[in-house]
Amino acid sequence: MSHSSGPDSLIKMANQIGSFFDSFTDRELARSEVAKHLSRFWDPRMRRAIMAYDTEHKDHNALMPIVREALSTMPAPPPNN
Amino acid sequence: MSLPRPTDYGTPAKESDKYVTLEIDGVEVTVPAGTSIMRAAQMIEHPIPKLCATDSIDAFGSCRLCLVEIEGRRGYPASCTTPADNGLKVKTQTPKLAEIRKGVMELYISDHPLDCLTCPANGNCELQDMTGVVGLRDVRYGMNGANHFTEGTDLFMEKDTSNPYFTYDPSKCIVCNRCVRACEETQGTFALTIDGRGFDSRVSPSQMEAFMGSECVSCGACVQACPTSTLIENGIIEHGQAEQRTTTTCAYCGVGCSFDVESKGEQIVRLMPNKDGGANHGHSCIKGRFAWSYATHPDRIKTPKIRKSIDDPWQEVSWDEAIQYAASEFKRVQAKYGRDSIGGLVSSRCTNEEGYVVQKLVRAAFGNNNVDTCARVCHSPTGYGLKQTLGESAGTQTFDSVMKSDVIFVIGCNPTDGHPVFGSLMKKRIRQGAKLIVVDPRAIDLVKSTHIKADVHIPLRPGTNVAVVTAMAHVIMTEGLHKEQFIQERCDIDSYNMWKEFVSREENSPEALAAEIGVDPQLIREAARLYATAGNGAIYYGLGVTEHSQGSTAVIGIANLAMATGNVGREGVGVNPLRGQNNVQGSCDMGSFPHELPGYRHVSDTTARSQFEAAWNVQLNPEPGLRIPNMFEAALDGSFMGLYCEGEDIVQSDPNTQHVEAALRAMECVVVQDIFLNETAKFAHVLLPGATFLEKSGTFTNAERRISPVRRVMAPIAGYEDWEVTQMLANALGYPMNYTHASEIMDEIASLTPTFTGVSFEKLDKLGSVQWPCNDQAPEGTPTMHIDTFVRGKGRFMNTLYVPTDEKVNARFPLILTTGRILSQYNVGAQSRRTPNSEFHSEDVLEIHPTDAEARGIKDGDWVGITSRAGETVLRAVVAERMQAGVVYTTFHHPFSGANVITTDNSDWATNCPEYKVTAVEVTKVSQPSEWQQRYREFSRKQEDFLANAVAKV
Numbered sequence A: 001m002s003h004s005s006g007p008d009s010l011i012k013m014a015n016q017i018g019s020f021f022d023s024f025t026d027r028e029l030a031r032s033e034v035a036k037h038l039s040r041f042w043d044p045r046m047r048r049a050i051m052a053y054d055t056e057h058k059d060h061n062a063l064m065p066i067v068r069e070a071l072s073t074m075p076a077p078p079p080n081n
Numbered sequence B: 001m002s003l004p005r006p007t008d009y010g011t012p013a014k015e016s017d018k019y020v021t022l023e024i025d026g027v028e029v030t031v032p033a034g035t036s037i038m039r040a041a042q043m044i045e046h047p048i049p050k051l052c053a054t055d056s057i058d059a060f061g062s063c064r065l066c067l068v069e070i071e072g073r074r075g076y077p078a079s080c081t082t083p084a085d086n087g088l089k090v091k092t093q094t095p096k097l098a099e100i101r102k103g104v105m106e107l108y109i110s111d112h113p114l115d116c117l118t119c120p121a122n123g124n125c126e127l128q129d130m131t132g133v134v135g136l137r138d139v140r141y142g143m144n145g146a147n148h149f150t151e152g153t154d155l156f157m158e159k160d161t162s163n164p165y166f167t168y169d170p171s172k173c174i175v176c177n178r179c180v181r182a183c184e185e186t187q188g189t190f191a192l193t194i195d196g197r198g199f200d201s202r203v204s205p206s207q208m209e210a211f212m213g214s215e216c217v218s219c220g221a222c223v224q225a226c227p228t229s230t231l232i233e234n235g236i237i238e239h240g241q242a243e244q245r246t247t248t249t250c251a252y253c254g255v256g257c258s259f260d261v262e263s264k265g266e267q268i269v270r271l272m273p274n275k276d277g278g279a280n281h282g283h284s285c286i287k288g289r290f291a292w293s294y295a296t297h298p299d300r301i302k303t304p305k306i307r308k309s310i311d312d313p314w315q316e317v318s319w320d321e322a323i324q325y326a327a328s329e330f331k332r333v334q335a336k337y338g339r340d341s342i343g344g345l346v347s348s349r350c351t352n353e354e355g356y357v358v359q360k361l362v363r364a365a366f367g368n369n370n371v372d373t374c375a376r377v378c379h380s381p382t383g384y385g386l387k388q389t390l391g392e393s394a395g396t397q398t399f400d401s402v403m404k405s406d407v408i409f410v411i412g413c414n415p416t417d418g419h420p421v422f423g424s425l426m427k428k429r430i431r432q433g434a435k436l437i438v439v440d441p442r443a444i445d446l447v448k449s450t451h452i453k454a455d456v457h458i459p460l461r462p463g464t465n466v467a468v469v470t471a472m473a474h475v476i477m478t479e480g481l482h483k484e485q486f487i488q489e490r491c492d493i494d495s496y497n498m499w500k501e502f503v504s505r506e507e508n509s510p511e512a513l514a515a516e517i518g519v520d521p522q523l524i525r526e527a528a529r530l531y532a533t534a535g536n537g538a539i540y541y542g543l544g545v546t547e548h549s550q551g552s553t554a555v556i557g558i559a560n561l562a563m564a565t566g567n568v569g570r571e572g573v574g575v576n577p578l579r580g581q582n583n584v585q586g587s588c589d590m591g592s593f594p595h596e597l598p599g600y601r602h603v604s605d606t607t608a609r610s611q612f613e614a615a616w617n618v619q620l621n622p623e624p625g626l627r628i629p630n631m632f633e634a635a636l637d638g639s640f641m642g643l644y645c646e647g648e649d650i651v652q653s654d655p656n657t658q659h660v661e662a663a664l665r666a667m668e669c670v671v672v673q674d675i676f677l678n679e680t681a682k683f684a685h686v687l688l689p690g691a692t693f694l695e696k697s698g699t700f701t702n703a704e705r706r707i708s709p710v711r712r713v714m715a716p717i718a719g720y721e722d723w724e725v726t727q728m729l730a731n732a733l734g735y736p737m738n739y740t741h742a743s744e745i746m747d748e749i750a751s752l753t754p755t756f757t758g759v760s761f762e763k764l765d766k767l768g769s770v771q772w773p774c775n776d777q778a779p780e781g782t783p784t785m786h787i788d789t790f791v792r793g794k795g796r797f798m799n800t801l802y803v804p805t806d807e808k809v810n811a812r813f814p815l816i817l818t819t820g821r822i823l824s825q826y827n828v829g830a831q832s833r834r835t836p837n838s839e840f841h842s843e844d845v846l847e848i849h850p851t852d853a854e855a856r857g858i859k860d861g862d863w864v865g866i867t868s869r870a871g872e873t874v875l876r877a878v879v880a881e882r883m884q885a886g887v888v889y890t891t892f893h894h895p896f897s898g899a900n901v902i903t904t905d906n907s908d909w910a911t912n913c914p915e916y917k918v919t920a921v922e923v924t925k926v927s928q929p930s931e932w933q934q935r936y937r938e939f940s941r942k943q944e945d946f947l948a949n950a951v952a953k954v
C-alpha cells in the first residue's frame, strides 16, 4: 500500500498557491505569479504530475481556475533523470 | 597558573556625544560624559580596588573599597558611583586611602573562612586579590566573633547544591549584592534578594528556597558576577581552575552567543559568555553555559557502521569501508532509479562550511538539486516572505537595536524561553519604558512578569496571524497612520496601491475579522495605533508565525506593516525573525534549499549558475529539486530512494511521524551522519559518526546575520570533522574535493557569494564576528539593512488575504493543539536530554485549560490520549490557566512523546513549511501508552540493541 496521497496533496498545494495570488486585483499578474511560483519551487516531477492531472480532468477538475490558467501558460517540464 | 580574568572596568560603558577630560594620578584622560571615575581610571590602567562593582551591572556603592581623593572635594567619594567631570584631579592611592581600604578588608575577612588553599575559587577570587592589593596582614578582631562560617553556630547555613550546575555556599558571601543585581539587570528574572539586615543578611533565591525550587532559570549570571566562591560552577569545584581559553559560538539557538571555553588539555572546566560577544555581551542562558556535557556522553557514536537492512544488526567497519559502501549504494540507486532519485539533508545546526559542502555534494556529485535543511520546517517562510517584499531573506537589525525601540511588537515567539539572552535584553528595554504588544495564544512570560507588562496582548486563536496583521494594516491605512512620504520614496507604488485598496476593504477590518481571531476588535485597533505612532517600532516574530499554512503570508504581512509605517532602515525598528536553531540563517545563506544556490540565487539564474559551474567544474541542473516533504512523497511513489542526512532528525522533528517512517522504510539507502543514534538513524543503512561544535572549526550565522567563529577545543571523537566526512563521500563518488581546513571552504564561499566577499577566518579572528553583507562596500559588515534603499530596489507590498487553515475543529476534534519549546531543552533534545538539563524538564506534557480538563474528567497529572486526523499519542496532562480554553499545548523534546505523530501534513503554501502550530485534536483520559508509542518503543529497543551489539566486520 502506498501512503502517498498522490495528486491530492499536489492539488491542495497548488490551490493554496492559487488562493494567495487570487486576491491580486491584476489578474494577469496573479496568473503569471502562480506560474512563476510553480516553476521556481516545484521539482519537475511535481509539475509534470499536476499538469497531467489538469489535462486528464477537463471536467470535475479540483484545481482553482487561477491555477488552471497559470498551468496553461507553462511549458512542459523537462524529464527527470 | 589560572587564567587571567578579562579586564573588568567596574562600571558599564556609557554612550554620549559629550566628552569630559580629567586628571587621574597626574594622567589626563578623556571619557564619554557619565563614565565613572572607576572606569576612567581602569582605562589608563590605574585600577582602583573594588568588590561590589563589576562592569556588567550598574554601580551600587556599598563596599567602600573604591574610595578616592578629589582635589577640592571633602571626604572620600566612591569612585564607582562618582561620574568623571571636566577638570577633576583624582588620586587613587594615598596613605589615607590605603588605611581606609585596609580597614574595610579587615572587616570582610573577619567574617570569612580562611580556607583559601582549598577553596575552589583559589587563584581566581576577587576577595583574595583585594586582600593582597590592600596589603592586609592581620585581622585585629580575630576570627572568633559571631560569623557565618563556623558550623553549628546560629548564622551558619548549609551549602545549597540543588542546582546541577552551580553551588551556593553562604559561608563565603560578602553581601556585595552583585548576584542580585545581575539577576535583575542582566537576566531580568528577579529571583534573588538579600534576606535579613546588616550583619545577618545573606543572599536568598525567592523566599529562602533552594535554587532549584525558586524562580531561578539557571542562566548563571549571578555565578559569573560573584567575586568570591559563594556562587561557583560545579565544573570548577570538580576540576579546578582552567588553563586555556578558546573563543567559540554556542551551538544551541539562533541568538548565537559567544563563549570562552575554559579548559585544561581536553578537559572542559566551564564555558564563560564572552564579554566582547556581539550578540550576547557576556550573558548566556542555561543551555549554552551549562548544557555541553553531551559532547562526552557515552552514547556518542564513535565508529562507522553499515547494514543491509534496518532489521539487521549493525556491523562496525572502517571509515574507508563505510564511505565506499555508501557511495556504491548511492550509485546503485541512481543507476536503477535515475539521477534524481537521491538527495541530501543538512541540519541547520551544522556550520556554514558543512552546509556549503553538503549542497555542493548534492549539486555536483549527486548531479541534482535535491538538497534541503531543517530550516524548511521552521523559517523557510521568512526566506520567501522577506525576499519577496524587502529583497533579502534575512532580519534587518542587530539585537542591540532593540535598545533604541519605542514600541516592541512580539508575534508568535517567546523570546524568554526560545531566545533567552535576547529575551533578557528585550526585557531590559521594556523596563526602561518601551511599549509592548504581544500577539500570542498563550499568556507568555512577557505578557506579565516581574516589572514587565504588555500594553496590549492579543490572545488570538491559533492560525489567525494573517487576520491580525491584515486587520492592523486596515487600521493603519484607514485611520491615516501610515508614512506616505516613506512609501512614495522607497516602495513600489503599483503594489502599494493594490495593497492599500485591499487592506482598506471593510472585510479586512478588525470588526469583520474579530470572530475569526476570537478577540475584541478594539484590541487590534489599539495595537495598530500603538505600533504606528509610538516612535521606533520593531517587530519580532518566530515559529508561531511561520509554522502555519499561511506562514509566508504572515511574514509578508509583517513586512507590509513595517514598510507602511516607515519602520525599516535605521536602528530601533525593523523586521526581526527570531531563528530557532543556531545556524538557520547560515544554512539558508549557504544554498541548502533545493531551488537556491549560495547567496539566494535561483538555480535557473544562468549567470549565477555558470559561475558555480566554472568554479566546480561541473554541469548544474537548472531545475529546482525536492523539498523535504516532497522527498517523502516521492519516496512513497518510488522515485526517491536514497538519502544522505547530516545532523538532522527528521523522524522526530518532522510532522506526521508515521508518514515519515513509511517514507524512510521505502528508501533503499539511508545514510545518517550524527553524534548519536537519533530516531532517523534507527532507519539507516549507514551510520557515520558526527562531531560536536567543540570538535570542529567553522562558522555559525545567527538571527542578526552575524557570522561567528566556531573553534575546535578537542579532537573529533571519531577522527573527522563533519565536512571531512562529506568530502570523503564526494571523492568516493568520483567528484574531487580537497579542502584541508574549514577556512578554505569559507574562502570558496566568499569567492562565489556577493554578500560574503569580505568574509574570511582572518577577518573573524580580527573582528570577533561580522554581519553580512560583508564586501567591498561594507568591509566590516552591515548591522542595519535597507538603510537608503531596499535590497530589491523598491519595497513591494503584497495582498495578504486571510485563508483559514484546513485543520478545522469539529465535533470529533474539538480542540486545537499547538506546539512549542521550553527554555531548558532544545528541539529534538538529542543534546540537551543528555545533560543535567533534564532535571528541569524530564518529559513532554500536555497543557490544558481547567475548563477543557473538567469537561473531560481530566485531573492534573493524568495520562491523556491526544488524537488527531494523523494519529494518536499519550502524554501526561498539566492543567494550566495560561492556556486559552479550546487550545492545548505541548513540546516535542522527547522521542516517545510522539507529538509529531499527531501533527499533520498541512503546510505553508509557498514553502511547504509544516503547520506545527495548528492541529485539531480530541483529548481523553487513558490508562496506557498509545499503540504507536508501544510499537515505537519496541522498535526503538530493538534498534538500540542492534547498536549495543554491533560487531566488527571480519
Ligand code: SF4
Pocket (backbone or CB within 6 Å): B179, B182, B183, B187, B189, B190, B191, B192, B205, B215, B216, B217, B218, B219, B220, B221, B222, B223
Ligand atoms: S542563575 Fe540566573 S536566574 Fe538564577 S538566580 Fe542566578 S542570575 Fe538569577
Ligand code: SF4
Pocket (backbone or CB within 6 Å): B172, B173, B174, B175, B176, B177, B178, B179, B180, B203, B222, B225, B226, B227, B228, B230, B231
Ligand atoms: S553570593 Fe557572591 S555576588 Fe552574591 S552577595 Fe554574596 S558574594 Fe556577592
Ligand code: SF4
Pocket (backbone or CB within 6 Å): B250, B251, B252, B253, B254, B255, B256, B257, B280, B284, B285, B286, B287, B288, B289, B419, B420, B421, B422
Ligand atoms: S541564548 Fe541561545 S545562543 Fe545564547 S547561550 Fe542560550 S542557547 Fe546559546
Ligand code: FES
Pocket (backbone or CB within 6 Å): B049, B050, B051, B052, B053, B060, B061, B062, B063, B064, B065, B066, B067, B078, B079, B080, B081
Ligand atoms: S566598588 Fe565602589 S563601593 Fe564597592
